[in-house]
Amino acid sequence: MLTSHDLTVLWAAVTYFEEELGPHGIEAMRPYFADPVPETWSTRDLARLRQFLRTCQLRYVACDQASLELVDTKLYETVSELQALVSSQDCRVAAVLITPVT
Secondary structure (H helix, E strand, O other): OOOHHHHHHHHHHHHHHHHHHHHHOHHHHHHHOOOOOOOOOOHHHHHHHHHHHHHOEEEEEEEEOOOOOEOOOOOEOOOHHHHHHHHHOOEEEEEEEEOOOO
C-alpha cells in the first residue's frame, strides 16, 4: 500500500534523478526507463512530476475486488478509516493521488 512515506521517497528519487541526470539530457536517462521514452518527453516533465509528488494529497478509496468499481465514493485520509468497509465486503483499498489546488 502506498504511504505518505513512500511518496517522500519517490519525490527524493525523482529529485535526485532530475538533478544528477537532467543536465546530461535524455540520452543519459534512457537506460533507466523500462519503456521507450516518448519523443515528446522532456526534463520539464520530470520537474512537473517532482512538483506533483511534493504537493499532491494521498487518499484511499474502497473498490470491489472483482470489478474494481468504487464501493464508496468517499476518499479517506487513512487506511484504518476504511477497515470496517473493507472487512465487511469483498473490497480492496486503492490509493489516490490528488492534484493540489493551484
